[in-house]
Amino acid sequence: MNTKEYLNETLDDQTLAENGKELKKLRRHRDDIKNLLLSKYSSPNPSICWAGSMSKKTMISDSYDGDLTCYFGHDDEQSGKTLEEIYQSVCDALRDDYMVEEKPSALRIMSDQTDSRGQYLHLDVVPGRYIEGDSGDVFLHRRTGDKSRMKTNLDVHIEHIRESGVRDAIRLIKLWRFQNGLIHAKTFVVELLVVKLLEKKKSSSLENQLIHVWESFRDNSASLAVEDPANPKGNDLKDQMDACRVDLSRVARQTLQTIEDSGWEDVFGAVESESENVKAAALRVAVAGVSVPNKPWLPKGK
Amino acid sequence: MKLRSKNIKWRVQRLQDDLAESYSSLHVFVTERGIVQVRGVFPVRGEDGKILDRFQVSIELTKAYPQDLPIVRETGGRIPWIEDHHINPDGSACVMIPEERHRIWPLGAPLSRFLDGPLRNFFLGQMAQERGGPWPFGEWSHGELGLLEFLQSELGTGDIEVVLRFLLAIASSVVDSRCQCPCDSGKTIQSCCKKKLDQFRRAVSRDRAYQLFHWLYSTPTAKQLLGVSGSTQELQIWRAMRTDLRSTVAMPIQ
Numbered sequence: 001m002n003t004k005e006y007l008n009e010t011l012d013d014q015t016l017a018e019n020g021k022e023l024k025k026l027r028r029h030r031d032d033i034k035n036l037l038l039s040k041y042s043s044p045n046p047s048i049c050w051a052g053s054m055s056k057k058t059m060i061s062d063s064y065d066g067d068l069t070c071y072f073g074h075d076d077e078q079s080g081k082t083l084e085e086i087y088q089s090v091c092d093a094l095r096d097d098y099m100v101e102e103k104p105s106a107l108r109i110m111s112d113q114t115d116s117r118g119q120y121l122h123l124d125v126v127p128g129r130y131i132e133g134d135s136g137d138v139f140l141h142r143r144t145g146d147k148s149r150m151k152t153n154l155d156v157h158i159e160h161i162r163e164s165g166v167r168d169a170i171r172l173i174k175l176w177r178f179q180n181g182l183i184h185a186k187t188f189v190v191e192l193l194v195v196k197l198l199e200k201k202k203s204s205s206l207e208n209q210l211i212h213v214w215e216s217f218r219d220n221s222a223s224l225a226v227e228d229p230a231n232p233k234g235n236d237l238k239d240q241m242d243a244c245r246v247d248l249s250r251v252a253r254q255t256l257q258t259i260e261d262s263g264w265e266d267v268f269g270a271v272e273s274e275s276e277n278v279k280a281a282a283l284r285v286a287v288a289g290v291s292v293p294n295k296p297w298l299p300k301g302k
Numbered sequence: 303m304k305l306r307s308k309n310i311k312w313r314v315q316r317l318q319d320d321l322a323e324s325y326s327s328l329h330v331f332v333t334e335r336g337i338v339q340v341r342g343v344f345p346v347r348g349e350d351g352k353i354l355d356r357f358q359v360s361i362e363l364t365k366a367y368p369q370d371l372p373i374v375r376e377t378g379g380r381i382p383w384i385e386d387h388h389i390n391p392d393g394s395a396c397v398m399i400p401e402e403r404h405r406i407w408p409l410g411a412p413l414s415r416f417l418d419g420p421l422r423n424f425f426l427g428q429m430a431q432e433r434g435g436p437w438p439f440g441e442w443s444h445g446e447l448g449l450l451e452f453l454q455s456e457l458g459t460g461d462i463e464v465v466l467r468f469l470l471a472i473a474s475s476v477v478d479s480r481c482q483c484p485c486d487s488g489k490t491i492q493s494c495c496k497k498k499l500d501q502f503r504r505a506v507s508r509d510r511a512y513q514l515f516h517w518l519y520s521t522p523t524a525k526q527l528l529g530v531s532g533s534t535q536e537l538q539i540w541r542a543m544r545t546d547l548r549s550t551v552a553m554p555i556q
Binding site for chain 1: 326327329331339340344346347348349351353355356358359360377378379385388390395396397398399402405406419422423424425427429430433437438439440442444445448452455497499521
């Protein structure tokens with residue numbers, strides 16, 4: 001398998017089946033939340049739709065959560081007059097049925113449902129209010145930071161990523177970020193970085209695109225900067241960039257070295273090629289070769 | 303403050319050097335609170351060095367590291383956070399009984415040895431579990447019962463009374479080697495299990511021994527195990543705890 005095939009296989013591996021049980025579960029969860037919110041705010045209905053990777057089509061199966069908007073009309077005051085009141089009202093509405101964690105702009109709902117991996121599904125609801133006019137611009141409440149509100153535009157974000165022409169590279173860099181524990185690099189920032197770095201590399205092969213992104217992370221970490229396309233001058237992403245530039249550079253350096261030393265499979269892992277019997281046999285051999293075994297335990301008894 | 307920051311930098315550098323060769327997919331990070339974390343992909347290698355499987359992990363080295371074991375979390379969402387998989391409710395994995403480390407990952411050994419040994423074994427076990435098989439090296443029962451099993455295994459005895467006497471000896475501040483040996487051989491400690499007892503006193507803290515001893519004498523499960531129910535006997539033991547080691551260790555349990 002050459003690198004191109006390998007990367008395509010990896011992407012396929014990371015794609016959630018449209019009618020698979022994972023997406024069905026997430027959609028069901030979304031519908032429950034949507035119905036709850038619509039029962040609380042009915043005239044007029046707020047705009048509740050997918051945001052995040054689901055809408056941008058950059059989801060990866062190793063790490064996926066849902067993001068839902070809950071945007072109220074400019075004149076709609078049923079949830080409150082100020083952005084903070086709106087945020088709090090939606091939070092209270094959700095708290096009736098769910099455990100809610102308050103994030104800087106979003107409300108994270110901790111579902112009691114688990115996915116096939118046994119992990120609890122997370123869904124973030126982002127309350128906001130449309131700015132006058134039909135630009136689609138929205139103000140969100142900010143609980144932390146210098147500013148108490150943030151202007152954004154979901155349609156602009158979606159278009160920026162969807163129409164970037166580099167969605168495959170974005171998905172693989174997201175996978176790389178996730179696998180390497182780069183939790184301080186916000187997904188949103190990483191997506192914008194990839195789009196910017198590949199602006200003139202859209203026609204390059206996926207392999208070259210990834211190498212270019214990592215080389216840029218490695219060599220130009222101090223000058224890496226991104227702008228929020230929905231509010232280029234208003235939303236300063238410098239702090240978010242500063243929080244991750246050193247780590248991005250260090251891990252990118254290591255990744256490039258890994259590719260040189262051992263090839264691509266050590267970056268994203270092997271794609272399923274061996275039969276279950278072969279894998280089980282290799283496991284048995286590995287177990288038999290252990291000279292100092294140890295048993296797992298749990299401090300608290302049942 | 304400067305000294306602490308210098309110390310963390312030194313620790314990070316040492317860790318990076320240690321991991322560089324075999325674990326290049328694991329990276330060292332320092333959190334805002336100064337906690338050192340190793341995050342990334344943990345490769346489970348087969349006997350031929352080929353990667354059999356990969357698990358995403360976060361390994362936290364607390365301020366008490368290396369005295370305390372690293373806190374391992376599987377972050378890829380592959381292992382359910384349930385007791386049967388030996389994962390605590392907060393997602394941390396219980397790779398081994400801490401008291402066992404003297405045998406498998408002694409104090410002072412580098413982190414890579416923990417990864418090569420106990421952690422690899424733990425993930426081999428998880429892989430076997432995923433295939434519906436049993437834990438390849440067995441598993442300890444949860445909680446104190448697991449600790450009791452561990453001590454029985456280390457002592458090579460199923461006799462809980464012998465374990466109790468060892469626990470008393472471990473929990474005591476001073477051990478007189480001229481005392482009767484806790485293994486009930488009739489010999490003195492000096493001429494019998496001194497080496498074993500010294501090893502236990504290094505591996506099991508006095509608090510832990512005391513805690514386990516208390517558990518053995520205060521829970522219904524343990525009483526069932528011991529086959530005792532009378533409070534008189536319990537009282538005798540506790541009184542004995544307060545006397546000197548000579549009478550404690552030599553004291554007949556029945």
